[in-house]
Amino acid sequence: MENSTHTILAFSRDLHTCDTNDKSITESTVRVIWAYHHKDMGEAGQNYHGSNRGTKSLRLLNPEKEVLSASLPYFDLTNKDVPVPDKDTTYWCQMFKIPIQHEKHHVTKVEPLIQKGHENLVHHILLYQCSSNLNDSVLDYGHECYHPNMPDSFLTCETVIFAWAIGGEGFTYPPHVGLSIGTASDPVFVLMEVHYDNPSYTEGLIDNSGLRLIYTPVLRKYDAGVIEAGLWVSLFHNIPPGMPEFVSEGHCTLECLEEALGAERPTGIQVFAVLLHAHLAGRAIRMRHFHNGEEQKLLAYDDEFDFNFQEFQYLKEERTILPGDNLITECHYNTVDRIRMTWGGLSTRNEMCLSYLLYYPRINLTRCASIPDIMEQLQFIGVKEIYRPVRTWPFIIKSPKQYKNLSFMDAMNKFKWSRSEGLSYNKLVLKLPVNVRCSKTDNAEWSIQGMTALPPEIERPYKTEPVICSSSSCLSCSLFFTLLFVVHIIASSIGNIELFV
Secondary structure (H helix, E strand, O other), rough: OOOOOOEEEEEEEEEOOOOOOOOOOOOOEEEEEEEEOOOOEEEEEEOOOOOOEEEEEEOOOOOOOOOOOHHHOOOOOOOOEEEOOOOOEEEEEEEEEOOOOOOOOEEEEEEEOOOOOOOOEEEEEEEEEEEOOHHHHOOOOEOOOOOOOOOOHHHHOOOOEEEEOOOOOOOOOOEEEEEEEOOOOOOOOEEEEEEEOOOOOOOOOEOOOOEEEEEEEEOOOOOOOOEEEEEEOOOOOOOOOOOOOOOEEEEEEEHHHHEEEEEEOOOEEEEEEEEEEEOOOOEEEEEEEEEOOOOOOOOOEEEEEEEEEOOEEEEEEEEOOOOOOEEEEEEEOOOOOOOOOOOOOOOOEEEEEEEEEEEEEOOOOOOOOOOOOOOHHHHHOOOOOOOOOOOOOOOOOEHHHOOOOOOOHHHHHHOOOOHHHHHHHHHHHHHOOOEEEEEOOHHHHHHOOOEEEEOOOEEEEEOOOOOOOOOOOOOOOOOOOEEEEEOOOOOOOOOOEEEEE
């Protein structure tokens, strides 16, 4: 179909063509290459697209989102003229007060408001619930997050209530779920954390980005919650250089889920969307789910992870998480172009391995994560003793002689890493005991917090059913996908189009 401003091209292809030169279309990220010429094809054939070309990462199988009424009220949480420093990574925090405070409403959609031209500068936005005992004086100014001089009020903001990352669009809650605002247990003060990624050290940037929250007085059946799972962001998470593949695992342990769900929701919670998050070395992320030691179908996955395209995946079928289940966020990295260790941390050049689970009904659990034991990591490179008590961070090594008075970061970088050493180290790390992180929404902790647990012994790992092909047909390709390709051109319609998946 074509009119004066749009050309809409519909086409279909098998999800699995069984052609070795075709990629299967899965729930992972797909890179689409597009090109067009603004004039129709002439007698001489197709016109060259010139500079009218580009790429776009998409999730072609993500279920369609509900279309909301355009008349719903909203409020914006946006930064005001934040001076972005000329440095690689800045986390900026600003406190806001929710305008709806005396009657329950449900937020039904959250949209990013990214200042034009700053699409690559704003890497992610997290919204945290803060203590309700604060007063309006905390609204006066923003400050760099995780900074020694940041306001004490920021330390009361631990509970993530929404997450957005680069490349993502607005998130619409399912019709039966919403983010509750306006009651005594709902957020009054929220902290918006914006990660600015400025690898070119550009000076003079001023930003006004933020979030728009669309809400309704027509209440939905369930209140949504967010659980942050995966690897606690820490130097204890590290990846050797020169590795074509290295796997890290963050555990939402049986012990944490058993205590929190057992106390609050023995019948389980329903997960309806997942955001998978890593940085530049990330290549694939999987959210694995175990019940009674038996691995279930993957909760979410992206085997073609794109750092510049991170958004919530809607689950086709909601997943029940029960007391005694295990969740593992499994991240695959590639560091072949790096000559030093990659460390867990806040910078884009550091790494993370996180998943954010959107679920209902809301319970008193905000973080279910882990960090691996550090001493066995150090023993792998030959460290025998560290100075105790630990008075500095990173801590200092006492022996052997070749590492004496080095920090553990310096010692790890000094070690001569080979691919075989990296593989052996990877096997060790995946078997290490983990320190459990199990946090409540009110800045408190479940009793299991800080205890040590072992990774689960998997009785029957889940295996996906293989695509079965024959020389003449594809036996598992009964599903078809249809894409509407829409390009908006001012004052002219499109002629010939090229599109490749």
